[in-house]
Structures are given as structure tokens and as C-alpha cells.
Amino acid sequence: MRLTKAIKTLLICGSVLSMVVWFTAARSSQAVSPTVTNPNPAPVIANADDPGYVGSDACKDCHEDQFKAYSHTSHAKLSTIGSWKGKVTGCESCHGPGKNHIAEGDPTKIISFKNKTSKETAETCLSCHAGKEERNNFRRGEHWRNDIGCTDCHSPHSVTTGKNLANSNVLVTAANAEKPGFSSIRMLKANDPQLCLGCHSEVKPAFSSPFHHKVLEGAMRCSDCHNPHGGFELKQARLSTGGDAACIKCHADKQGPFTYEHAPVKTEGCTACHTPHGSANPRLLKFAAVNQLCLTCHSVDHGVGAVEPSGPQHNQNAQYGNCTACHIKIHGSRTSPVFFR
Ligand code: HEC
Ligand code: HEC
Ligand code: HEC
Ligand code: HEC
Ligand code: HEC
Ligand code: HEC
Ligand code: HEC
Ligand code: HEC
Ligand code: HEC
Ligand code: HEC
Known part of the structure; x- marks a missing residue:
């Protein structure tokens, strides 16, 4: 979690730091799977001049089904793209050189994914x-x-x-x-x-x-x-802090910029208050009543931590009301520090 936050911060700092991010990222991937090595290093983007390669047409007669299916994919079109000229495309880009397999009819002389x-x-x-x-x-x-x-x-x-x-x-x-x-x-x-x-x-x-x-x-x-x-x-989730965050893509009005931001929208994100898939509660809220939701964070008897939000100082009866009847612009406001408009 900490690492994720650190990386996010760095990303915000901009492209100057992208190398640092890359470095951190590369290290974290090693941490996750230290033993990963490429078991099939040879065939990929190999040079088509290598005499072991015979081209996809050579596979056609014996593997008609695969050939037919494959011929409609983007992979099959690579050979027509200039930047792939001279490189191995087709069946052998995944299965490796086919010459010996064809000559000897030996299924062990080709890269198989079966095992x-x-x-x-x-x-x-x-x-x-x-x-x-x-x-x-x-x-x-x-x-x-x-x-x-x-x-x-x-x-x-x-x-x-x-x-x-x-x-x-x-x-x-x-x-x-x-x-x-x-x-x-x-x-x-x-x-x-x-x-x-x-x-x-x-x-x-x-x-x-x-x-x-x-x-x-x-x-x-x-x-x-x-x-x-x-x-x-x-x-x-596609929930980066950048402009491409999953929810913002469709709910752009919730992004701001706002003069007065409601902190959790930025710090914890949308799921602090919403269940993203679906809910029995209107507006996909985590609680059936809006005041219940608000009071999980804005409670007078909440602890004393400096970062904790204050409880409403106003008429305590309001605690039983629908908070968003007054605090309408709950995702942030350009004019009201208490999100009235
Ligand atoms: C002369 C016929 C022939 C040609 C040409 C041929 N193959 Fe095969 N291939 C076979 C036979 C026979 C087998 C083994 C039976 C099977 O699995 O269908 C086989 C099996 C395979 C397998 C599965 C291996 C396994 O055991 O999982 C792959 C993958 C394969 N061929 C790829 C290719 C590719 C790629 C080409 C073209 C470069 C090609 N073959 C050309 C006859 C051929
Ligand atoms: C859990 C399912 C899943 C797995 C695993 C998966 N994909 Fe995908 N992939 C998808 C879906 C769904 C799409 C379509 C997404 C879209 O259209 O935005 C897609 C789209 C793609 C595309 C085309 C869109 C693009 O980004 O250019 C490529 C290429 C691709 N996947 C490659 C891979 C490769 C390589 C792997 C393995 C390293 C992989 N996928 C693993 C589900 C998966
Ligand atoms: C993008 C990589 C890729 C390309 C290109 C490709 N294959 Fe495969 N092939 C695979 C994988 C992966 C499997 C294992 C099947 C699976 O896991 O579903 C496979 C399986 C096979 C098999 C074993 C039988 C089967 O269907 O499982 C044959 C035969 C085969 N391929 C032939 C071909 C031929 C012929 C071509 C070209 C016309 C080709 N392949 C192109 C990746 C590839
Ligand atoms: C030799 C390099 C190479 C290998 C190996 C390779 N691909 Fe691709 N693949 C490409 C290129 C290039 C494209 C087209 C450009 C793109 O979409 O990134 C592509 C396109 C795709 C697409 C998008 C298809 C579409 O219609 O949009 C998918 C999905 C995909 N590859 C999956 C795979 C899977 C799964 C494997 C492994 C079994 C694989 N590729 C192996 C080079 C490769
Ligand atoms: C072949 C089975 C399979 C398919 C297909 C598949 N997933 Fe998964 N997915 C898993 C497994 C297994 C896990 C890890 C265990 C878990 O959290 O359920 C996982 C994990 C996830 C997670 C992370 C959950 C967590 O708790 O962190 C998400 C999100 C996810 N998948 C989304 C998708 C999406 C979206 C698709 C379709 C594009 C998809 N999956 C397709 C098997 C699959
Ligand atoms: C691909 C577009 C898209 C994405 C991405 C998306 N939404 Fe939505 N969302 C919609 C649409 C369309 C509706 C309203 C229509 C409907 O489905 O009933 C909606 C409805 C909602 C509602 C309820 C609104 C109401 O009036 O009841 C909430 C809350 C919401 N989304 C939050 C989120 C959150 C949080 C995320 C990210 C986790 C998210 N959305 C991602 C398209 C999107
Ligand atoms: C602090 C809690 C909170 C957070 C965080 C939050 N929302 Fe909301 N959201 C609400 C409440 C409460 C409502 C219902 C307002 C009402 O009662 O009219 C709501 C309503 C909505 C609606 C439907 C009504 C409308 O204004 O369009 C959408 C869509 C929505 N939120 C999306 C989002 C997205 C996207 C995010 C993240 C960027 C987000 N929310 C973050 C509390 C929150
Ligand atoms: C509107 C955006 C959105 C859509 C659409 C969406 N998810 Fe999610 N999903 C999320 C978010 C955000 C979380 C993380 C929830 C959290 O942290 O509380 C999540 C969590 C998950 C998890 C982790 C387990 C859990 O329930 O927390 C899985 C698995 C998953 N989603 C699968 C899927 C699958 C499968 C689909 C399509 C049928 C899907 N999601 C559609 C936003 C979405
Ligand atoms: C996830 C926790 C959380 C939830 C849920 C939440 N808030 Fe907040 N809210 C905060 C934080 C943190 C601040 C910033 C407090 C600070 O800076 O002292 C804040 C600030 C405010 C402010 C600005 C005044 C102030 O004290 O700075 C108002 C008004 C407010 N929230 C109302 C609401 C209402 C109404 C709801 C329910 C719809 C709600 N909040 C839900 C965490 C939350
Ligand atoms: C009848 C309208 C109304 C309702 C309902 C309401 N508030 Fe307020 N709220 C106010 C007013 C008025 C202020 C004070 C604005 C100011 O001082 O500028 C305020 C201020 C706040 C503040 C800022 C701290 C303070 O007291 O000055 C918070 C936090 C807050 N409300 C939370 C809530 C929560 C949580 C709910 C629901 C449980 C709620 N409000 C319901 C009208 C309302």
C-alpha cells in the first residue's frame, strides 16, 4: 500500500521522475516473482533469415484448423507490416522454428504449450x-x-x-x-x-x-x-490519481477542480462512500441513510486525531436529517466551504 502511494506521488510529480518510477516498479516486480525467467527465449522476434524458419504456409496442410483460425487474427497480418519485414511472424513466432518438425514429422521438434x-x-x-x-x-x-x-x-x-x-x-x-x-x-x-x-x-x-x-x-x-x-x-482497478481514473472517465463532473474539495474524494476515492458494482441503497451508497454514511467519519464522539474531520457543530437534530439536503455539492464546491452550492 505504501509503495503504491509513493509511486502515485511520483507520477504526479511528472515525467522528470519517470525513470525513478520505472526503477521502483522494476524492483517491485522482482519482489513479487523473483524466479521469473523466460522459458522460451529463442523464437520471439527472431530473424527470418535463420534457416530453421519455414513460414506459416508450410504448416497449412497438416494443421488446417489452426491455420484457418489464425489467418483471421491481427497476428497473421503482421507479415504485411513494414516494421515486421525480416522478422519471424506467423506460427513460428510462438512455436519456434518448424523445419525439423516438418522434416521428421516429430511433435517434439516444435515448441508445444501442452505441458x-x-x-x-x-x-x-x-x-x-x-x-x-x-x-x-x-x-x-x-x-x-x-x-x-x-x-x-x-x-x-x-x-x-x-x-x-x-x-x-x-x-x-x-x-x-x-x-x-x-x-x-x-x-x-x-x-x-x-x-x-x-x-x-x-x-x-x-x-x-x-x-x-x-x-x-x-x-x-x-x-x-x-x-x-x-x-x-x-x-x-483503473483508479489512478490521474485524469484517467476509472470513474472519472464517465463521471467527469466529480473530478473538479474544486475550490473546496471534500477530502475523502481525493484521498480515499469514490469507494469511500460508494459500492462500485451495485447496492441496495440509492446512489450506490454504502449506507441506506446518508447521515449514517457521513457520521462514520463526522462524529462528535469520534477520536481526537489531528487528521480526523470535525463533527457537525450545528444543531444536533440535523444529525438525523439527510445531510445532503443542505450539503448538496458533496463531491466538492467552487463557492462553499461546506458544500452548500
Ligand atoms: C507433414 C505434416 C506436418 C507439418 C507440415 C507440420 N506439422 Fe505440426 N504436427 C504434425 C504431426 C503429425 C503432429 C503430431 C500429432 C498432432 O498433435 O496433431 C504435429 C504436432 C504439432 C504441434 C503440437 C505438438 C504437441 O505435441 O503438443 C504443434 C504446436 C505443431 N505441430 C506446430 C506446427 C507448426 C507451427 C508447423 C509449421 C511450421 C507444423 N506443425 C507443420 C505434422 C505436421
Ligand atoms: C483475465 C482475462 C485476461 C487475461 C488474463 C489477459 N487478457 Fe488481454 N484482454 C482481455 C480483455 C477483456 C481485453 C479487451 C479489453 C478492451 O477491449 O479494452 C483484452 C485485450 C487485449 C489486447 C488488445 C487490446 C490492447 O490493449 O491492445 C491485447 C494485445 C491483449 N489483451 C494481450 C494480452 C496478453 C499478452 C496477455 C497475457 C500477458 C493477456 N492479454 C491476458 C482480457 C484478458
Ligand atoms: C500467438 C502465439 C501463437 C501463434 C501465432 C500460433 N500458435 Fe499454435 N498454439 C499457441 C498456444 C498458446 C497453444 C496452446 C493451446 C492452448 O493453450 O489453448 C497452441 C497450440 C497449437 C497446437 C496444438 C493443438 C491445439 O490446438 O491445442 C497446434 C497444432 C498449433 N498450435 C499449431 C499452430 C499453427 C499451425 C499456427 C500458425 C497457423 C499457430 N499454431 C500459431 C500459440 C500460438
Ligand atoms: C511476435 C510477437 C508477438 C507474440 C509472440 C504475440 N503477439 Fe499478440 N500481437 C502482436 C502484435 C504486433 C499485435 C498487433 C498490435 C497490437 O495490438 O499490439 C498483436 C495483437 C494481439 C491481440 C489483439 C488482437 C486484436 O484483434 O485486437 C491479442 C489479444 C494478442 N495479440 C494476444 C496474444 C497472445 C495471447 C499471445 C501469446 C499466446 C500473443 N499475442 C503473442 C505481436 C505478438
Ligand atoms: C480463468 C478464470 C478467470 C477469468 C476468466 C478472470 N479472472 Fe479475475 N481472477 C481470477 C482469479 C483466480 C483471481 C485471484 C483470486 C480472486 O481474487 O478471486 C482473480 C482476481 C481478479 C481481481 C482482483 C481481485 C482482488 O481481490 O484483488 C479482479 C479485479 C479480477 N480478477 C477481474 C477480472 C476481470 C475484469 C475479468 C474479465 C476481463 C477476469 N477477472 C477474468 C480468475 C479469473
Ligand atoms: C463506462 C462508464 C462508467 C464508469 C467507468 C463508471 N460509471 Fe458510474 N454510472 C455510469 C452510468 C451510465 C450510470 C447511470 C445509469 C445507470 O446505469 O443506471 C452510473 C451511475 C453511477 C452512480 C449512481 C448514480 C445515481 O444517480 O443513482 C454512482 C454513485 C456511480 N455511477 C459511481 C461510479 C463509481 C464510483 C465509479 C468507479 C468505480 C463509476 N461510477 C464508474 C457510467 C459509468
Ligand atoms: C464522502 C462520500 C462520497 C465520496 C468520496 C464520493 N461520493 Fe458520490 N455521492 C455521495 C453522496 C452522499 C451522494 C448522494 C447525494 C444525494 O443524496 O443527492 C453521491 C452521489 C453520487 C452520484 C449520483 C448523483 C450525482 O451527483 O450525479 C454519482 C454519479 C457519484 N456520487 C459519483 C461519485 C464518484 C465518481 C466519486 C469519486 C470521484 C464519488 N462519487 C465520491 C458521496 C460520496
Ligand atoms: C463501475 C466500475 C466497476 C465495474 C463496472 C466493475 N468493477 Fe469490480 N470493482 C470495482 C472497484 C472500484 C472495486 C474495489 C472495491 C473496493 O475496494 O471496495 C472492485 C472489486 C472487484 C473484485 C474484488 C472483490 C470485491 O468484490 O471487492 C472483483 C473480483 C471484481 N471487482 C470483479 C469484477 C467483474 C467480474 C466485473 C464485471 C462483471 C466488475 N468487477 C465490474 C469497480 C468496478
Ligand atoms: C470517509 C470519511 C468521510 C465521509 C464518509 C464524509 N466525510 Fe466529510 N469530510 C471528511 C474529511 C477528512 C474532511 C476534511 C476535514 C478537515 O479538513 O478538517 C471532510 C470535510 C467535510 C466538510 C467541510 C467542513 C469541514 O469540516 O472541513 C463538510 C461540510 C462535510 N465533510 C460534510 C460531509 C457530509 C455531509 C458527508 C456525508 C454525505 C460526509 N462529509 C462524509 C471525511 C468524510
Ligand atoms: C438543515 C441543513 C443542514 C443539515 C441537514 C446538515 N447540515 Fe451540516 N451544516 C449546516 C450549516 C448551516 C453549517 C454551518 C455552515 C457555516 O458555519 O458556515 C453546517 C456545517 C457542517 C460541518 C462543518 C463543521 C461545522 O459544524 O461548522 C460539517 C462537518 C457538517 N455540517 C456535517 C453535517 C452532517 C454529517 C450532516 C448530517 C448528519 C449535516 N451536516 C446535516 C447545515 C446542515
Whole structure:
């Protein structure tokens, strides 16, 4: 937690410090998984001049299914991109050189993932994909820690039809889930949220509670708020202090800048007061009555710590009222230090 805060602070300080952040980050990744080494170092971005490489067409006749499926993916298009000229693309970019395998018909003469752990397979993918910020922190996430690898969510060859029909925002029903190609967007094995709920069924009820974010309805996705590829934040949430915070993306008016900020919005974040998935309480609040929520922090008999907020000094009857009837601009105000307008 402390490290996370420190990193956040550094990020705010700007790009001058980015090297420091990078250094800290690199060290923390080592701390998490000290023994990680790349078990498949050779094949990736290898040089196509190497005589061991024969090209994907050579695999076509014997592995028609994989070839067909693969030929519709972004991976298959790499060979047409200028910057990939002269580098190994295609089947062999993951499976390694195929010459001996073809010559001898020997399945042991090709890199197979059958007996590899999901971490080992993920290393193959990461050797090309780790560079993007979105996936930089894969080895810091809960998925990595729990042996959930790339191919638990993505199919390496994709499905056999070429049409990327699925838009992740489309509700998956029994009727359309079976359609060929339906889940092929991003080579995902199923749609977000269906993919996620397959393993995280425990969060589903919250999205059916009286007040909820419309994920099951298809209006938004789990990955709008979470980075399935890991990150610094607790719960892999996209909740950085920067402008790209998960909630602010859609609720921009809550970001400010405000002349008078309500401290917890900035320090603890939205989940200090809201349950993000869903709630029995209006406005996704943690408590049924607003005053209950406020008084968890603003209580006269609260301790004496210097950083603690004061309780309302005003008419104590107000304690039983709806605090936000008066303190309307509860997320911050440009004009009122007590958030009246
Ligand atoms: C002459 C036919 C032939 C060609 C060409 C061929 N393979 Fe194979 N491959 C086989 C046979 C036979 C097996 C073993 C049976 C099986 O698993 O289907 C196999 C198995 C494999 C396996 C699974 C190994 C395992 O045990 O898990 C992979 C991966 C593979 N081939 C990749 C490739 C790639 C990549 C190419 C092109 C560079 C290729 N093959 C070209 C015949 C071929
Ligand atoms: C992006 C990396 C990647 C590329 C490119 C790729 N494969 Fe694979 N392949 C895998 C992985 C990972 C598996 C293991 C399957 C799994 O875990 O679901 C696999 C499995 C296989 C198998 C074993 C049978 C099976 O389907 O599980 C064969 C055969 C195979 N691939 C052939 C090919 C051929 C032929 C090509 C090119 C047309 C190709 N692969 C392209 C990653 C790749
Ligand atoms: C040889 C380098 C390389 C390897 C190895 C590799 N990829 Fe890729 N992959 C790329 C490039 C380049 C792109 C296209 C640009 C991008 O989206 O980043 C891409 C695109 C993707 C996409 C986006 C597809 C889309 O339609 O938007 C997914 C998902 C993906 N790769 C998953 C994987 C997985 C899973 C593995 C491991 C089984 C893997 N990749 C291995 C280079 C690679
Ligand atoms: C827990 C499920 C999950 C795992 C594990 C996972 N992904 Fe993804 N991935 C997704 C989802 C969901 C999307 C679509 C997100 C979106 O469209 O914004 C995605 C999108 C992508 C994309 C395309 C979008 C982009 O950012 O360019 C690539 C490339 C990709 N993943 C690669 C990988 C690689 C490589 C791994 C392993 C290191 C991996 N993924 C592991 C769920 C997963
Ligand atoms: C193959 C199973 C699997 C899939 C698919 C999967 N997850 Fe996970 N996920 C796990 C496991 C296992 C953990 C670690 C244990 C736990 O907290 O449940 C985890 C952890 C998480 C956490 C962190 C929870 C915490 O307490 O810190 C989040 C957030 C998460 N997953 C979101 C997603 C999202 C979003 C998707 C879809 C894009 C997804 N997962 C898909 C298995 C999966
Ligand atoms: C509106 C944003 C948002 C959406 C959409 C969302 N989550 Fe979350 N989720 C969060 C936040 C924020 C937390 C952390 C809650 C906390 O710290 O109290 C969280 C926590 C979690 C956890 C950790 C366990 C828990 O309940 O605290 C899991 C697992 C998880 N989410 C999975 C999912 C899955 C699966 C989906 C899609 C079906 C999803 N989330 C959709 C924001 C979201
Ligand atoms: C992808 C866009 C999106 C993201 C990201 C998002 N929300 Fe929402 N949120 C909505 C929409 C749309 C609604 C209102 C409509 C509905 O679903 O009923 C809503 C409703 C709410 C409400 C209830 C408003 C009311 O009037 O009852 C609260 C509170 C809320 N969101 C908080 C959050 C928090 C906290 C986060 C981050 C953890 C977050 N939202 C992330 C789109 C988003
Ligand atoms: C200190 C507690 C607290 C924090 C922190 C907080 N909220 Fe709220 N929020 C409330 C209360 C209380 C209400 C209900 C106001 C009312 O009764 O009208 C509310 C209402 C909302 C609503 C619905 C009504 C409206 O004004 O649009 C949204 C959306 C919302 N909050 C989003 C957020 C987001 C996004 C964050 C994080 C940036 C956040 N909240 C942080 C207490 C909080
Ligand atoms: C998570 C704890 C928390 C919750 C919940 C919370 N507050 Fe605050 N609030 C604070 C902190 C911390 C301050 C800053 C106090 C300071 O600087 O002395 C503050 C400041 C204020 C102020 C400005 C006056 C002052 O004392 O500085 C008002 C008014 C206020 N809160 C009202 C509310 C109301 C109304 C609610 C319920 C909707 C609420 N708060 C919920 C922590 C909280
Ligand atoms: C009837 C309107 C009203 C209601 C309801 C109300 N307040 Fe206030 N609140 C005020 C006024 C008026 C002030 C004093 C403003 C000033 O001094 O400038 C105030 C000030 C505060 C302050 C700043 C410290 C102080 O006393 O000067 C806090 C904290 C606060 N209220 C919290 C709450 C909480 C928590 C609730 C709900 C339990 C609540 N208020 C309900 C009108 C209200």
C-alpha cells in the first residue's frame, strides 16, 4: 500500500521522475516473482533469415484448423507490416522454428504449450506484448499471481470465422453466444463480462441489485473499471490519481477542480462512500441513510486525531436529517466551504 502511494506521488510529480518510477516498479516486480525467467527465449522476434524458419504456409496442410483460425487474427497480418519485414511472424513466432518438425514429422521438434504452465505460455506472449502500458504490469496483478495467463482469456489462434461480430458491449444471450465468431473480438474466448463472470460468479448478484452499473445489460464492461492485465491499484482497478481514473472517465463532473474539495474524494476515492458494482441503497451508497454514511467519519464522539474531520457543530437534530439536503455539492464546491452550492 505504501509503495503504491509513493509511486502515485511520483507520477504526479511528472515525467522528470519517470525513470525513478520505472526503477521502483522494476524492483517491485522482482519482489513479487523473483524466479521469473523466460522459458522460451529463442523464437520471439527472431530473424527470418535463420534457416530453421519455414513460414506459416508450410504448416497449412497438416494443421488446417489452426491455420484457418489464425489467418483471421491481427497476428497473421503482421507479415504485411513494414516494421515486421525480416522478422519471424506467423506460427513460428510462438512455436519456434518448424523445419525439423516438418522434416521428421516429430511433435517434439516444435515448441508445444501442452505441458507448459500458464505463466510460461504468458511469457511467450509478453515477450512481444509487455511493452504496452496496458500490460506492463501483468506480472504485478492478481491474475498472474493466481496462474491465470493470457490463454485463459484469449484464444491463441482465435475462432474459425473471420468476422469480428462481437462488440464487447453486446449482451451475450443463449441465442447469440453460439454464433460463430461471436467472441472473436480481441481474440477473447468469451465476451466481457461473460468471460469474467465465468470465474468471478460471486460478483454477479451485485449487478442485479436494485441499484447497479449496467454491466449485465451490456451498457458497460468489467474492463471499463478493471484492467484484466494487472496494475498497481488494489483490485486491479483503473483508479489512478490521474485524469484517467476509472470513474472519472464517465463521471467527469466529480473530478473538479474544486475550490473546496471534500477530502475523502481525493484521498480515499469514490469507494469511500460508494459500492462500485451495485447496492441496495440509492446512489450506490454504502449506507441506506446518508447521515449514517457521513457520521462514520463526522462524529462528535469520534477520536481526537489531528487528521480526523470535525463533527457537525450545528444543531444536533440535523444529525438525523439527510445531510445532503443542505450539503448538496458533496463531491466538492467552487463557492462553499461546506458544500452548500
Ligand atoms: C507433414 C505434416 C506436418 C507439418 C507440415 C507440420 N506439422 Fe505440426 N504436427 C504434425 C504431426 C503429425 C503432429 C503430431 C500429432 C498432432 O498433435 O496433431 C504435429 C504436432 C504439432 C504441434 C503440437 C505438438 C504437441 O505435441 O503438443 C504443434 C504446436 C505443431 N505441430 C506446430 C506446427 C507448426 C507451427 C508447423 C509449421 C511450421 C507444423 N506443425 C507443420 C505434422 C505436421
Ligand atoms: C500467438 C502465439 C501463437 C501463434 C501465432 C500460433 N500458435 Fe499454435 N498454439 C499457441 C498456444 C498458446 C497453444 C496452446 C493451446 C492452448 O493453450 O489453448 C497452441 C497450440 C497449437 C497446437 C496444438 C493443438 C491445439 O490446438 O491445442 C497446434 C497444432 C498449433 N498450435 C499449431 C499452430 C499453427 C499451425 C499456427 C500458425 C497457423 C499457430 N499454431 C500459431 C500459440 C500460438
Ligand atoms: C511476435 C510477437 C508477438 C507474440 C509472440 C504475440 N503477439 Fe499478440 N500481437 C502482436 C502484435 C504486433 C499485435 C498487433 C498490435 C497490437 O495490438 O499490439 C498483436 C495483437 C494481439 C491481440 C489483439 C488482437 C486484436 O484483434 O485486437 C491479442 C489479444 C494478442 N495479440 C494476444 C496474444 C497472445 C495471447 C499471445 C501469446 C499466446 C500473443 N499475442 C503473442 C505481436 C505478438
Ligand atoms: C483475465 C482475462 C485476461 C487475461 C488474463 C489477459 N487478457 Fe488481454 N484482454 C482481455 C480483455 C477483456 C481485453 C479487451 C479489453 C478492451 O477491449 O479494452 C483484452 C485485450 C487485449 C489486447 C488488445 C487490446 C490492447 O490493449 O491492445 C491485447 C494485445 C491483449 N489483451 C494481450 C494480452 C496478453 C499478452 C496477455 C497475457 C500477458 C493477456 N492479454 C491476458 C482480457 C484478458
Ligand atoms: C480463468 C478464470 C478467470 C477469468 C476468466 C478472470 N479472472 Fe479475475 N481472477 C481470477 C482469479 C483466480 C483471481 C485471484 C483470486 C480472486 O481474487 O478471486 C482473480 C482476481 C481478479 C481481481 C482482483 C481481485 C482482488 O481481490 O484483488 C479482479 C479485479 C479480477 N480478477 C477481474 C477480472 C476481470 C475484469 C475479468 C474479465 C476481463 C477476469 N477477472 C477474468 C480468475 C479469473
Ligand atoms: C463501475 C466500475 C466497476 C465495474 C463496472 C466493475 N468493477 Fe469490480 N470493482 C470495482 C472497484 C472500484 C472495486 C474495489 C472495491 C473496493 O475496494 O471496495 C472492485 C472489486 C472487484 C473484485 C474484488 C472483490 C470485491 O468484490 O471487492 C472483483 C473480483 C471484481 N471487482 C470483479 C469484477 C467483474 C467480474 C466485473 C464485471 C462483471 C466488475 N468487477 C465490474 C469497480 C468496478
Ligand atoms: C463506462 C462508464 C462508467 C464508469 C467507468 C463508471 N460509471 Fe458510474 N454510472 C455510469 C452510468 C451510465 C450510470 C447511470 C445509469 C445507470 O446505469 O443506471 C452510473 C451511475 C453511477 C452512480 C449512481 C448514480 C445515481 O444517480 O443513482 C454512482 C454513485 C456511480 N455511477 C459511481 C461510479 C463509481 C464510483 C465509479 C468507479 C468505480 C463509476 N461510477 C464508474 C457510467 C459509468
Ligand atoms: C464522502 C462520500 C462520497 C465520496 C468520496 C464520493 N461520493 Fe458520490 N455521492 C455521495 C453522496 C452522499 C451522494 C448522494 C447525494 C444525494 O443524496 O443527492 C453521491 C452521489 C453520487 C452520484 C449520483 C448523483 C450525482 O451527483 O450525479 C454519482 C454519479 C457519484 N456520487 C459519483 C461519485 C464518484 C465518481 C466519486 C469519486 C470521484 C464519488 N462519487 C465520491 C458521496 C460520496
Ligand atoms: C470517509 C470519511 C468521510 C465521509 C464518509 C464524509 N466525510 Fe466529510 N469530510 C471528511 C474529511 C477528512 C474532511 C476534511 C476535514 C478537515 O479538513 O478538517 C471532510 C470535510 C467535510 C466538510 C467541510 C467542513 C469541514 O469540516 O472541513 C463538510 C461540510 C462535510 N465533510 C460534510 C460531509 C457530509 C455531509 C458527508 C456525508 C454525505 C460526509 N462529509 C462524509 C471525511 C468524510
Ligand atoms: C438543515 C441543513 C443542514 C443539515 C441537514 C446538515 N447540515 Fe451540516 N451544516 C449546516 C450549516 C448551516 C453549517 C454551518 C455552515 C457555516 O458555519 O458556515 C453546517 C456545517 C457542517 C460541518 C462543518 C463543521 C461545522 O459544524 O461548522 C460539517 C462537518 C457538517 N455540517 C456535517 C453535517 C452532517 C454529517 C450532516 C448530517 C448528519 C449535516 N451536516 C446535516 C447545515 C446542515
